Amino acid sequence: MKLLIRGGRVIDPGRAVDQVMDVLVDGERIAKDGTPDRVVDARGMLVVPGLIDLHTHMREPGFEYKEDIASGTRAAARGGYTTVLAMANTQPVIDNRASVEWVLNAGRERGVIRLLTVGAVSKGQKGEELAELGDMVEGGAAAFSDDGHPVASGELMRCALLYARMWDKPVIAHCEDRSLAGEGLMNLGYWSTVLGLRGIPWVAETAMVARDLQLAELTGGRLHLAHLSCARSVELVREAKARGVRVTAEVTPHHLVLTDEAVDTCRFDTDTRMNPPLRSPADVESLLEGLRDGAIDAIATDHAPHHLDDKDVEYAYALPGIVGLETTVGLILSRLVDTGRLSLETAIRALTAGPARVLGLDQGTLAPGSPADVTVIDPAREWIVDPSRFASKSRNTPFKGWQLRGQATLTIAAGKVVHDGIA
């Protein structure tokens, strides 16, 4: 099928394109010209490369009551995503080739968009022995991560970076010193003092960021830092990049639009509990600056579905994390772009070309010949976040009831329309 997306404002940061033009999808590729079978009127819309999420918890296998590959990829398609990277902290853990292949097959069978997966860094994500990284690369693993758990052993992390270098695959680090994070429930600061919740100091993150950056420098391995939350982390990454360390980094939408004060304003709502915790306004400013100057490469959702039963309990007993696939575009556009804190070009880059580069994908651009992954966003569409209408199985979001502006109206993955919200 040939589909012409006509008259939209095309933003393709990888090629420095920002102009009104047509985009033609021909089968599984973007084409230069041809006669379309269908024409979509995209006047007033943004036409961007299909969004790429570097950090999605699909929960399958093992936690299908929270999310599965079918519901998770549908949620992604609704949110404008055409590629997502699944994390390995499932049950069982994705720590061997057979599991990697199982996830990728399930993605092809039941997923509506492109599903990539990481393989675990260590067997069982126990942080003890290196998993079979080479075998998992052959099975199709896109990167490695013990996300959900930090790699506490410096030696194991050193080996992982050095070993993964043979395939030039990034090791994605969840940076957290558990001895410092302790039983912490929120950012250590004024609000933890007022609310009497145990605090997590920023150094719990930055100590590990510093270690991993130096290990990347030592080994020449590729390091990707997940969900950075603190100002000092951004400084460390910026400085390491300037020295030529092979590092990339991501930040979540919630760490960009919320601060730790949300725990108070939401009156201990457990949807404000996440790891890393929401931080201070100064941290948020630094994260935005990191996106603007390139210290941070990507915005990643850290989509972490949890059932109501896991959230509707006392604050300390609730599991950390929130869903993000269906709210990211609206949050970024209305709270950051519309308010002038982030340029549209930077925002789109962090959702497309940025994450594509982290994984070395040929997606993330609308150049003719590229994979036919396209997202059409209506930047003026006003909507209210109603978790009961999510495609995701889970509804854990602190953004419920928020009035947002901007939403994906058409998502095309591998040439197929996987979300059509125009009608």
Add this chain to the structure above:
Amino acid sequence: MGRLKSHDVLGLREMTPEEMTLILDTAESMKEIIGREIKKVPTLRGRTVVTLFYEPSTRTRTSFELAGKYMSADTVNIATATSAVVKGETLKDTARTLEMMGTDVLIMRHPVSGSCHLLARVVDCPVVNAGDGMHEHPSQGLLDLFTIRQKKGRIAGLRVAIVGDIQHSRVARSNIWGLTRLGAQVTVAGPSTLLPPQAEAMGVKVTSRVDEALEGADVVNVLRLQLERQKGGLFPSIREYSRAFGVNRERLSRARPDVLLMHPGPMNRGVEISSEVADSAHSSIEEQVTNGVAVRMAILYLLLGGGEAA
């Protein structure tokens, strides 16, 4: 008498000075009832007061129970160790079950900060926080205010020192909000490892020198030290804590001669407070307990009765 504007009593940070004063004024008449030979008024007859305690407690639980009984309410006490909670029932389900039996007010103590907020979201009846984690203990804060007002005749302008483990203390937080809202000058003091960050922003002075905090103080409120904190590395030994931060006669001599000494109990004698001062004429520790019943009567009355004469 007026009524409380709030539907629940979750914390003093959420309470206006007018509401606090209303509770303290109401507690005056309640205290008179406790002094009678027949300590019973019919005010809350036919009302059901349930205490739901997820932590051990003697004084707070008994105090709420007697407060209800002195006003003729039916009181039921649930200690979670002997309840369906040990069968894995969630707080939400336990609370709904109790409400469906006709509970008029739920009084809860819980080890997790914010749990009373959760409770207030899932039930329609008023909720009283009897201590949630390290967050707040509003009835203790109010009874401390009541005791100070009774002994000093006022709260505004007084210099109050709160000494000890500020970080982990819900009593400290409720005292800080109550005292500062009513115009006292508050200094908190304790070892730096037990002082929470940015406490100054709550409107208090913060110091690690207890002597400095006690200098010229009108009131000294000594907090209980949970001895297990030592194992977490927050201070090296009970001995060192007692020497450096314990309130004893010598330290207390820096305060005003008519200083009022308070402690929420239970005390670790010889640790955070010496027996000499705890049992001295300065001490209001026993009176605090009586006042606790009066203040809790006032809270229950204003939440449930409101308007009718006591």
